[in-house]
């Protein structure tokens with residue numbers, strides 16, 4: 051899986067695929083097919099469409115439409131912390 055920053059070499063963010071690895075490790079599911087509903091603008095988009103800021107401890111995902119923080123993921127010693135306060139719904143397809 052690769053992440054991009056939409057062609058902007060100096061953009062401070064990558065796409066939401068950067069979240070799929072850590073979330074998959076935590077929950078054992080494929081998050082590349084997840085969708086997230088932003089609590090700020092109430093729009094539902096693929097997780098991959100979120101803008102992920104990864105130049106700090108942990109990952110901070112923002113909505114590409116309203117820039118609301120929709121998710122924070124931090125790995126500490128022995129624990130993952132996932133903050134979903136900025137999201138209304140995180141949905142995944144049922145595994146076949």
Ligand SMILES: [Zn+2]
Pocket residue numbers: 088089090091092093113114115116117118
């Ligand atoms: Zn939004």
